Amino acid sequence: MSYRGKRDSIGLHHMAIPKLLVVDDDPEMRSMMTQYLQRQGFFVLMAADEAELTAHLESNRIDLILLDVMLGTENGVDICNRIRVEQDVPIILVSALSADHHRMAGYEVGADDYIAKPFNPDLLLARVRAVLRRGQRAASLSYRRNTSVYLFAGWSYDGKKDVVLAPDGFQVA
DSSP: HHHHOOOTTTTTTOOOOOEEEEEOOHHHHHHHHHHHHHHHEEEEEEESSSSHHHHHHHSOOOOOEEEEEEETTEEEEHHHHHHHHOOOEEEEEEEEEHHHHHHHHHTTTTTTTEEEEOOOOOHHHHHHHHHEEEHOOOOHHHHHSSSSSEETTEEEEEEETTEEEESSBBBOO
């Protein structure tokens, strides 16, 4: 039997289990999406608002965010725009608003995809897989800045100063 880039159960090559963040202020929708995606083999975190989303981004590697556009008094498009200032984590906006101008607003602030509610869960899964497969964007990295120094084989990286030191002590980046 030959090896031909065997894929895992979610269809991605040689990648850690993708860590998704579902952000929705509706507990039932948040729970339904989370349970469905967990059954598909993803590690899923949940947030109800921007504060919880930010806390997850600072403390976890997030590979993709599913972000509701209408989060109570908060606006997912504005939140997406604020995230984009800092990082390139893939974002799929999820919204009951499906008119073209709503979709355009999402794409204009850097959303990777836009899916309208109600949606077929299999379609959501296909969109999540497609965005993850593109692999052009890095997982969220801001949480690393909160850890001061990483050490590896004599090398050190200071996340707060963004400085790399070689084993001989010379700064290389």
